[in-house]
C-alpha cells in the first residue's frame with residue numbers, strides 16, 4: 664500500500680490547457696527515444712512489415728486483398744489514423760482504427776474478424792498507424808462524437824479501484840514524477856500499438872489501459888469495450904495536434 668500512502672496527499676490538478684499535453688516519447692530515456700525513431704532497432708517495425716504484407720495478400724485466390732480496394736495506401740490511407748476514434752456514420756457507433764479495419768475485413772473482404780489483440784490486427788493497426796507517422800492527431804470531439812467524448816472525460820476524472828485513484832490524478836497530477844521506474848506522462852497514447860519491454864511484445868492502447876486499470880485495482884474492461892473506446896477518444900482529444908508516433912516503444 665506504499666503507493667496509496669504516497670498518493671494520499673495528492674491534490675487534483677485541473678486539466679492542463681491543450682498546448683501543455685506532451686507525447687509519451689518526451690518522458691522516455693534518450694536511448695529509448697533514439698531506438699524508437701530507428702526503424703532498424705525498434706522491434707515494432709517487424710509488426711509494421713507484417714501488416715504491410717497482410718495488406719496486399721488475398722485471403723483466397725478469388726478474394727480481394729485490402730490493397731485491391733485501397734491502392735497506393737501510402738497516399739490513400741496516409742492520415743487516416745489521425746481521425747480515429749470516430750463515429751461511424753452508418754451505425755452511430757464509435758470506432759477506433761482497429762474497429763474500422765475489422766469492419767472492412769468482415770463487410771468488404773467477407774472474412775472472419777481478426778480479433779482484438781490478435782497478431783494480425785496488431786500488425787495491420789501498426790502498419791496503418793505508421794502511415795500517419797508525424798501527422799497531427801485530428802479527431803472530432805463535437806457533434807455525434809460529443810457524448811462519447813464526454814463519457815471518456817467523466818471516466819478519466821472518476822476515482823476508481825481499491826486505490827481510489829482517477830486517471831487524472833496520475834496523468835495530470837503526477838506528470839514528470841517517477842512511479843515504479845516509469846516517468847508518469849500525460850497518457851497521450853499517440854504511439855500505439857507500441858512495443859513494450861515489459862510485454863516483450865507489441866500491444867494495443869487498450870492493453871495499456873487494462874494495465875493502468877489493474878494498477879489501481881479497478882475493473883479491467885474488455886478490449887474494444889465502450890468504456891475504453893470513449894476513453895481513447897478523450898485521450899486523442901487531449902492529444903490533438905501531437906504527432907502520431909506509431910509504432911512506439913515503451914518500458
Ligand code: HEC
Pocket residue numbers: 718727728729730731732733740743746763764767768771772787791
Ligand atoms: C471491397 C473493397 C474494400 C476492401 C477489400 C477493403 N476495404 Fe477498406 N474501405 C473500403 C471503402 C469503400 C472504404 C470507405 C468507407 C467510408 O468512408 O465509409 C474503406 C475504408 C477503410 C478505412 C478508413 C479510411 C479512412 O480514411 O477513415 C480503413 C482504415 C480501411 N478501409 C482499411 C481496410 C483494410 C485494413 C482492409 C483489409 C483487411 C480493407 N480496408 C479492405 C473498401 C474496401
Ligand code: HEC
Pocket residue numbers: 686687688690819828829830831832833834842845846847848849850851852853854871872875876878879894898913
Ligand atoms: C497510479 C497512477 C496511474 C493511474 C491512476 C493511471 N495510470 Fe496510466 N500510466 C501510469 C504509468 C506509471 C504509466 C507509464 C508511464 C507513462 O507513459 O505515463 C502509464 C501509462 C499510460 C498510458 C500510455 C502512455 C504512453 O504514451 O505510453 C496511457 C494512455 C494511460 N496510462 C492512460 C491511463 C488512463 C486512461 C487511466 C485511467 C483509467 C490511467 N492511465 C490511470 C500510471 C497511472
